[in-house]
Structure formats: structure tokens, C-alpha cells
Amino acid sequence: MTLALSHVTKRFGNTVALDDISLTIERGEFICFLGPSGCGKTTLLRIIAGLELAEEGTVTLEDRDLSEVPARHRNFGVVFQSYSLFPNMTAARNVGYGLECRGRPRAEIEARAAEMLRIVALSDHAHKLPSQLSGGQQQRVALARALAPDPEVLLLDEPLSALDAKVRESLRLEIRDLQRRLGITTIMVTHDQEEALTMADRIVVMDTGRIAQIGTARELYDRPASRFVAEFIGRMNVLPVAGGRLAGLPLAVPQGATLIGIRPEDVRLHAGEGPPGRAILPARLTNTIYLGNLAHLVLSVEGIEHEIVAEVPGHACKAIADAPQIGLELPAETIKVLA
Amino acid sequence: MTALTADRAAPAVRRSRRNRLAAMLPAVVVGLPLILFVLFPLAHILGRSFSTPDGFGLANYAAMLGNERFLRITWNSFAVTLVSAAVAIVMAYAFAYAVQRSTMPLRNLFRMIAVLPLFAPSLVQAQGLVLLFGRNGLINRSFGLGIDLYGYWGIVIASVLYVFPYAFLILSAALAVADARIYESAEMLGASKWRAFRTVTLPATRYGLAAAIFVCFTLVITDFGNPMVIGGDYTVLASEVYNQVIGQANFEMGTVIGMVLLIPAAIAAMVEKRVSAKQYALISEHSRPLVPQKDRLRDLALLAVAVLISAAILSIVLVVVFASFVHLWPYRMTFSLRHYAFDVQNGIQPLWNSIYVSVMAAGIGVVAVTAAAYVIEKFPSPAARGLYFLSILPAAVPGMVLGLGYILAFNSPSNPVYAIYGTLVIIAIANVYYYHAHGFLISGTSIKQISGRFDEASATLGGSRRQTFAKVTLPLLFPTLVGIAVFFFMRSMVTLSAVIFLITPNTQVAAVSVLYLQDRGATNQAAAFSVCIIATIMAVLLAVRLLLNAMGHRNVSLIR
Ligand SMILES: Nc1ncnc2c1ncn2[C@@H]1O[C@H](COP(=O)(O)OP(=O)(O)OP(=O)(O)O)[C@@H](O)[C@H]1O
Ligand SMILES: [Mg+2]
Numbered sequence: 001m002t003l004a005l006s007h008v009t010k011r012f013g014n015t016v017a018l019d020d021i022s023l024t025i026e027r028g029e030f031i032c033f034l035g036p037s038g039c040g041k042t043t044l045l046r047i048i049a050g051l052e053l054a055e056e057g058t059v060t061l062e063d064r065d066l067s068e069v070p071a072r073h074r075n076f077g078v079v080f081q082s083y084s085l086f087p088n089m090t091a092a093r094n095v096g097y098g099l100e101c102r103g104r105p106r107a108e109i110e111a112r113a114a115e116m117l118r119i120v121a122l123s124d125h126a127h128k129l130p131s132q133l134s135g136g137q138q139q140r141v142a143l144a145r146a147l148a149p150d151p152e153v154l155l156l157d158e159p160l161s162a163l164d165a166k167v168r169e170s171l172r173l174e175i176r177d178l179q180r181r182l183g184i185t186t187i188m189v190t191h192d193q194e195e196a197l198t199m200a201d202r203i204v205v206m207d208t209g210r211i212a213q214i215g216t217a218r219e220l221y222d223r224p225a226s227r228f229v230a231e232f233i234g235r236m237n238v239l240p241v242a243g244g245r246l247a248g249l250p251l252a253v254p255q256g257a258t259l260i261g262i263r264p265e266d267v268r269l270h271a272g273e274g275p276p277g278r279a280i281l282p283a284r285l286t287n288t289i290y291l292g293n294l295a296h297l298v299l300s301v302e303g304i305e306h307e308i309v310a311e312v313p314g315h316a317c318k319a320i321a322d323a324p325q326i327g328l329e330l331p332a333e334t335i336k337v338l339a
Numbered sequence: 340m341t342a343l344t345a346d347r348a349a350p351a352v353r354r355s356r357r358n359r360l361a362a363m364l365p366a367v368v369v370g371l372p373l374i375l376f377v378l379f380p381l382a383h384i385l386g387r388s389f390s391t392p393d394g395f396g397l398a399n400y401a402a403m404l405g406n407e408r409f410l411r412i413t414w415n416s417f418a419v420t421l422v423s424a425a426v427a428i429v430m431a432y433a434f435a436y437a438v439q440r441s442t443m444p445l446r447n448l449f450r451m452i453a454v455l456p457l458f459a460p461s462l463v464q465a466q467g468l469v470l471l472f473g474r475n476g477l478i479n480r481s482f483g484l485g486i487d488l489y490g491y492w493g494i495v496i497a498s499v500l501y502v503f504p505y506a507f508l509i510l511s512a513a514l515a516v517a518d519a520r521i522y523e524s525a526e527m528l529g530a531s532k533w534r535a536f537r538t539v540t541l542p543a544t545r546y547g548l549a550a551a552i553f554v555c556f557t558l559v560i561t562d563f564g565n566p567m568v569i570g571g572d573y574t575v576l577a578s579e580v581y582n583q584v585i586g587q588a589n590f591e592m593g594t595v596i597g598m599v600l601l602i603p604a605a606i607a608a609m610v611e612k613r614v615s616a617k618q619y620a621l622i623s624e625h626s627r628p629l630v631p632q633k634d635r636l637r638d639l640a641l642l643a644v645a646v647l648i649s650a651a652i653l654s655i656v657l658v659v660v661f662a663s664f665v666h667l668w669p670y671r672m673t674f675s676l677r678h679y680a681f682d683v684q685n686g687i688q689p690l691w692n693s694i695y696v697s698v699m700a701a702g703i704g705v706v707a708v709t710a711a712a713y714v715i716e717k718f719p720s721p722a723a724r725g726l727y728f729l730s731i732l733p734a735a736v737p738g739m740v741l742g743l744g745y746i747l748a749f750n751s752p753s754n755p756v757y758a759i760y761g762t763l764v765i766i767a768i769a770n771v772y773y774y775h776a777h778g779f780l781i782s783g784t785s786i787k788q789i790s791g792r793f794d795e796a797s798a799t800l801g802g803s804r805r806q807t808f809a810k811v812t813l814p815l816l817f818p819t820l821v822g823i824a825v826f827f828f829m830r831s832m833v834t835l836s837a838v839i840f841l842i843t844p845n846t847q848v849a850a851v852s853v854l855y856l857q858d859r860g861a862t863n864q865a866a867a868f869s870v871c872i873i874a875t876i877m878a879v880l881l882a883v884r885l886l887l888n889a890m891g892h893r894n895v896s897l898i899r
Pocket of ligand 2: 042
């Protein structure tokens with residue numbers, strides 16, 4: 001079941017919400033749209049759902065053009081950020097609503113609703129109204145409701161953002177587990193990078209209406225294509241270079257590189273001058289942030305405007321902090337060229 | 340929220356001209372009755388006011404402006420209206436403040452007393468005043484006094500009591516919402532209670548206050564029942580329209596005065612709509628509701644105010660009830676049911692007519708205002724904007740002007756509507772469109788709240804527009820619709836001005852009977868009719884309340 005977007009563009013007045021988005025999603029994949037607020041994630045999801053119209057570009061499912069298909073005939077399940085359960089219906093009737101609209105026999109509707117509620121572990125709450133359920137329970141009902149008509153694609157718009165941290169974590173696993181079991185193609189919108197990293201097969205990082213990069217969590221972390229991705233996913237020291245040199249020190253990077261990045265955990269620190277023969281910069285410790293098992297050391301290097309953050313194990317921290325002199329090494333294989 | 344939803348799926352660029360016209364169709368269909376029953380009659384009024392024996396011209400207006408009597412009547416109207424509105428606003432603000440912001444006892448009881456006059460025909464105030472202070476009133480007879488209430492002060496007192504409940508409802512809603520945090524910061528900054536009231540409470544309720552002022556203004560200047568009964572020789576614009584049309588069959592003059600009446604009413608209504616839309620923005624979702632704190636002195640003072648005003652309201656209503664049960668007020672005060680025999684021309688028939696008309700108005704009204712609000716929300720188009728304007732236009736039109744428009748527009752066999760002219764149906768329709776704006780705004784607010792959130796959810800689950808409406812929108816809307824039906828029923832039972840020109844001997848309604856009987860000096864029978872109206876409305880309210888409670892809808896306000 002390939003879902004393909006090609007050259008999707010959407011404007012709201014003068015704001016370009018989406019600018020020439022192309023993307024192919026494989027059957028059974030779990031995709032996350034990740035990006036800062038206002039970058040167009042929701043708009044893209046709504047276009048896929050058929051709730052919004054693209055000005056240009058097409059959405060196709062198995063080569064079938066969906067542009068003229070209204071939302072209610074697309075058979076895509078959608079879970080909204082604000083639950084949107086029908087307040088006048090019990091949990092069971094909410095879940096059965098999709099089949100009810102399709103005119104299925106009553107017995108089938110009831111059986112399916114009961115089955116879906118069992119899957120989300122809410123069988124005991126079938127006859128409660130949404131107002132009698134907790135936020136997490138409501139969102140599980142919403143999930144069951146979206147899945148009950150056996151949709152081709154499941155679309156989730158920040159489904160967990162209204163919930164507290166504990167519930168969010170357990171529901172994350174629950175959704176991921178359910179998605180794997182049903183093998184349903186799923187797209188989830190989020191601006192929480194941890195959520196995207198833990199749940200998605202592939203992540204689509206978006207920046208002001210464009211796709212910044214597509215890849216697995218590993219790929220994005222290890223090989224960010226741009227400064228935006230590098231800084232959005234995890235932490236990154238971003239340093240300008242010129243002529244392959246950083247503060248006079250030659251680095252193993254292409255001559256034309258202007259910007260490099262290195263993750264705090266990749267920065268290597270030496271108490272003292274460090275082993276001879278390696279490319280090491282003398283550094284001065286300006287701040288220490290203890291995080292329990294880890295520590296972030298903030299260092300400044302002569303000739304580099306920005307401070308560099310290094311992540312070291314908590315126990316190694318004292319030796320470096322007490323050293324009269326610190327050597328800062330940027331291992332060649334961990335340097336990422338960003339521009 | 341975006342304006343585009345699921346079912347309008349054809350991209351804008353691909354949408355053909357025909358589709359655009361099709362999108363306007365619902366608004367046009369729903370708008371047609373409004374054009375027929377609001378715009379068309381108004382156009383007739385306007386046309387007739389310019390029609391003179393020598394063709395179209397300004398002669399009628401010129402004649403009126405040169406007429407000293409007319410200028411005096413206009414002055415009278417404003418003198419009554421401004422004073423009554425001002426007094427009513429001050430009283431209603433104090434009363435609403437007492438109910439919403441104090442800890443005085445029996446607040447719910449006071450709230451009910453304040454709205455009690457809404458259940459009575461709109462001339463009950465004058466009726467009660469006549470029974471108490473009239474030439475043959477209780478006070479003058481008992482104490483041998485010569486108080487003469489007929490005239491300016493009679494109208495002012497009656498008008499104040501007449502508009503008090505409307506002002507109370509608006510101000511009480513404005514005072515009900517308050518953000519405790521603002522008061523806390525005022526207190527932290529060292530503001531005294533009085534200062535906090537002036538700098539926080541008054542500004543926060545300014546929109547409600549403005550709305551109440553304009554509503555009171557419109558109600559008083561267009562009211563003619565009270566001035567008819569207690570005005571004596573003091574004539575105001577509204578009673579002059581009646582005199583010209585019914586008394587002298589001078590339709591031209593009636594329409595000209597109607598137009599003069601329409602202008603201030605229209606301005607007031609427009610300002611009011613603009614202002615009340617702003618009320619909601621004052622409360623953010625983070626605000627914390629204010630819980631009134633105990634303050635002995637303040638609460639005692641407010642209690643005294645509330646008791647005084649309640650006493651005035653209750654004495655008016657109770658004296659009417661009392662008078663309906665005595666042999667001959669105020670000479671033979673023995674219990675008697677003879678006024679309930681209704682051995683007058685039509686007997687009890689007008690009451691049945693009223694109930695029939697009110698039920699019909701409730702039914703038609705709910706459908707009409709809900710359809711208009713639904714179409715405007717769901718089928719946005721230029722036509723929908725026109726529909727919105729037509730829907731709230733009636734708020735600017737005095738009832739008598741609308742009624743007069745109906746006579747002029749439909750009293751001709753060549754007009755298809757003539758088929759229902761002179762029947763109870765046209766009276767019900769007049770009531771529907773006279774109260775259209777208010778009902779429309781209630782249902783519009785409700786539909787907006789419901790639709791945005793659930794329509795898209797329903798669409799993605801495969802629900803068609805019709806299914807969404809039947810399974811989601813309608814059930815959620817139901818309590819509001821009941822409230823709107825009750826609103827139309829109540830107002831139709833008590834209104835005079837919209838129907839006064841439309842009744843025939845066979846289609847007389849109860850409120851008009853009260854006026855005629857009172858006019859003839861049959862005060863006891865008039866009182867009995869009023870009591871029947873009050874009792875009917877209370878019974879209906881009680882029944883609907885019980886029904887709603889049984890269905891689990893407890894927080895529905897039925898008195899609007
Ligand atoms: N109906 C609308 N009318 C006008 N502008 C809109 C509308 N919907 C979205 N936008 C604009 O389009 C851009 C993308 O909005 P969108 O809701 O897709 O962002 P988002 O990535 O989902 O952000 P968030 O994380 O805050 O939900 C924003 O600049 C927004 O202001
Ligand atoms: Mg969003």
C-alpha cells in the first residue's frame with residue numbers, strides 16, 4: 001500500500017504552509033512528521049486526510065489519485081489532538097460510529113466495537129460517556145474508533161500532547177504495538193523529537209513548509225543533512241570552518257566545507273595536553289552541568305567564538321575539571337559536514 | 340479552524356461557476372422566507388410612507404415635521420425612553436450585582452422574581468399600576484387620596500418595570516463571568532473595594548452594560564401597551580402609530596411615524612449587536628471564576644435593594660392575580676371566580692388562539708433560525724453573508740412596524756400569502772420573524788461550538804453531511820433547540836406589538852384581549868386573562884424543565 005505525495009503545495013493567503021512536498025510511504029510503515037511549531041505538519045496531515053485541499057500536487061494511494069475523493073470516502077482513520085469523541089455517545093457507540101455510517105448490520109457493529117475496545121483494554125468502560133473517561137482513556141477510545149472501520153491508513157495529529165508524561169509514555173508503546181500487530185500504514189505528527197525517535201520507522205523532518213530530511217532515527221542522528229536537522233535532533237556543536245581548518249587546526253574535512261558539527265558525546269577530552277601526534281586544541285572549562293550519570297562540560301577554545309559542549313561520564317568529570325590544562329579532541333570519524 | 344471541510348472537496352481552482360452557484364443555493368433557499376416576511380413588508384412600509392395623493396414624494400414627512408403635535412409626541416417618546424432606560428439600568432445592575440456577586444441569602448429566589456414579568460403580557464405593569472394607583476385603584480380608594488398616575492410618570496414607572504427583566508438577564512450574564520485573578524491583583528495593589536468596582540468590575544461589564552442600555556432603549560421606545568393603558572392624554576410615538584392606523588385608518592401617517600420609530604430602534608440594535616459580540620473575548624481559558632466573599636455591610640445593602648425591587652415586581656404581578664379573584668375590585672373584595680367565566684365576546688377562545696399561535700411559532704421558529712444558522716456555518720458564500728444580515732435585521736424592526744408592513748404587503752388577494760392573511764398562521768409567522776434575531780443568535784453560537792470539533796471527526800469516519808447532522812449535531816443541539824422553542828413560545832404568548840395589526844375578531848389572541856378589556860374598563864376580566872397567560876407559561880416551563888431533567892439535560896437555561 002504505497003501512499004505517495006507529489007509536489008504538494010498549500011498557501012494560506014501569503015503564508016506558504018507547504019512548499020512542493022514529495023514523499024512516498026510504504027505499506028505498513030510508521031512515519032513521523034517532526035518539526036517546530038508552524039512548519040506545516042498538521043496542514044500536510046489534513047491534506048492527506050482530505051480535510052484540506054492542496055492547491056497543487058497530488059496524493060495517490062496505490063496509484064489511485066485521491067484529489068477528488070472527499071474525506072469520508074477515503075477510509076483513512078484520523079485521531080485528533082483534542083480527542084473529538086462525540087459527547088452524546090457512549091465509548092462503544094463512538095467506536096461503532098464508522099461502521100454505523102457505512103450502514104453495517106447492528107450485530108456486526110456491536111461485535112466490532114467490543115473487539116476494538118478489548119484491544120485498547122477498555123472493555124469495562126464500553127458504556128461510559130466521554131465525559132466519564134480520563135484523557136488517556138478518551139484518546140484510546142479515539143484510537144479504537146479510528147481503527148474500527150479497518151482504515152487503509154492511520155493518521156495521528158499529536159495524539160499524545162494533551163496527556164501527562166506517564167500516560168504519554170505508556171500510550172506511545174501501546175500505539176506502536178498496535179500498529180505493528182495490525183500492520184497498518186501510519187503517519188503521526190509530533191513536535192516531540194523523543195516521541196518521533198522512539199516510535200517511527202522513518203522520520204520526516206520539516207522546516208517552514210519543506211522537507212528538511214527523511215530517514216530513520218539513526219540516519220538523521222548520524223548523518224544530518226543540514227544544520228537545521230542537526231540541531232533539531234539531539235544536541236550538536238556547530239562550528240564554522242575555513243579552508244579545512246578550525247582555529248588553525250587542520251581537520252579531515254573537504255576543503256570547501258564551511259560548517260561542521262560534532263555531537264557532545266563525540267567530543268573527546270584529555271586531562272593535560274593529551275597524547276602527542278593527534279589533532280588537539282587547548283581548551284578552558286567555563287561551566288559544568290551535572291546530570292547524574294553524565295555531565296556536560298562547557299569549554300571555550302582560543303580562536304573559536306562558540307563554546308563547545310562535551311558530554312562525559314559523571315565519574316570522569318572530576319579528573320578533567322581538576323586538570324591544570326584540558327586538551328579537546330575532535331575525532332575525525334565523528335565530524336559531520338553541515339555546509 | 341479552516342473554512343474548508345471534507346465535503347467541499349473539489350479544489351477551489353477546479354470549481355466551476357455552476358458549483359459556485361450551487362454552493363449559494365442553501366443560503367438562497369433559507370433566505371427566501373426572510374425576504375418574503377421581513378424585507379418585503381419593510382419595503383412596503385418604506386414605499387407607503389412616500390406615497391401621496393400626487394405620487395411619490397416627501398409630502399408625508401414634510402407634513403409631519405411641520406406639525407407641532409407630532410414634534411411634541413416625538414419629544415414625549417424620548418423623554419419617556421431615556422429616563423426609563425436609565426432608571427431600569429441602574430436598578431438592574433444593582434440587582435444583578437446582588438445576585439451574582441454577593442453572598443446575600445435567597446439569591447436563586449431573587450433571580451426568579453426578577454424574570455417573573457417575562458411570563459406576563461407586556462402591559463401587565465400598567466395593568467398592575469392601574470389596579471393599585473388608578474382613579475379606582477386600591478390606594479386612592481382605601482385612603483381617599485387623589486393620586487393621578489396617568490401620564491408621563493405612569494408610563495415611566497411601567498416602562499422601568501417592563502424592561503427590568505431584560506436588562507437583568509443581560510447584566511447578570513455579564514456579571515456572571517469574572518476572572519478572580521484580576522480582583523486578586525487589584526487587591527494586592529491596595530485597591531479599595533469601591534475602587535476595584537470602578538476600575539475592574541465596571542469596565543469588565545461595559546459591553547454588557549452597553550448592550551443592556553440599547554435593548555432597554557429599543558424596548559421602551561417601541562412599546563405601546565403600557566402607554567395605551569396608563570398614558571392618559573400623554574401620547575408617545577408607538578401609541579400614535581396605533582391611533583393613526585386603527586383610530587383613523589391613516590396608513591400613510593402610520594408608516595411615516597413607523598419609519599421615525601424604526602430609525603432609533605435600528606441604530607440601537609446595530610450598536611447592541613456590535614457591542615455584545617465583544618463580550619466573550621474578555622475571558623481567557625486560564626481565568627479562574629470569582630467566588631464572592633462575605634461582606635456584611637455590602638451584602639446587607641444589596642439585600643435591601645433586592646428586597647425593594649422584588650417587592651415592586653411582586654406587588655404588580657400579585658395585585659393582578661388578586662384582582663382576578665375578587666368580585667369587583669376595589670369595591671367588593673370578596674373571593675369570586677366570576678371573571679374566569681369569560682362571558683365576553685369570544686370567551687376563552689383568545690387564550691386557545693394564543694397557545695396555538697405560540698406552539699406554531701415555536702415550531703416554525705426553531706426550524707427557521709436553526710436552518711439559517713446551520714447554512715451560514717456550513718455553506719459559506721457571499722449569499723450566506725446576506726442571510727446573516729437578514730437574520731439579525733428583525734432586531735432593528737419595532738413589532739408594530741413589522742405588523743403594519745404585513746398589512747400593507749399581504750392584504751391583497753393578488754399576493755399568494757393572502758391565503759393565510761387573517762388567519763392564526765400569519766400571526767405565528769409574524770412572531771417568528773419578529774423574534775428571529777434573538778433565536779438565531781442563540782442557535783448560531785451553539786452550532787459554532789458543536790460543528791467545528793465534530794464534523795471533521797465524523798467525516799473521516801465516513802459520515803455524510805446528513806448522517807453527521809442526524810447522529811451528532813442534532814442530538815448535541817437538542818437542549819438548545821428546546822430552549823429556543825421555549826423562547827418563541829413565551830414571547831409569542833405575551834407580545835402585543837407584533838400582532839396588534841394582524842388580529843381579526845376571529846383570531847384575537849390573549850394579550851390583545853387583555854388590552855381591549857383593560858381599555859373598556861373591565862379590569863378584573865383583563866386581570867383574569869393575564870393570569871391565564873402567566874399560568875400557561877409557567878406550566879409549560881415546568882413541564883419542559885421536568886422533561887429535560889428526565890433526559891439528563893440539567894444545565895439548560897430556558898429563560899432568555
Ligand atoms: N486555516 C488557516 N488559515 C491561515 N493560515 C493557516 C491555517 N492553517 C494553518 N495556517 C498556517 O500555516 C502554517 C502551518 O500550519 P500548521 O498548522 O500546519 O503547523 P504545525 O506544523 O502543525 O504547527 P503546530 O506544531 O503548532 O501544530 C502556519 O504558518 C499557520 O499559521
Ligand atoms: Mg499542528
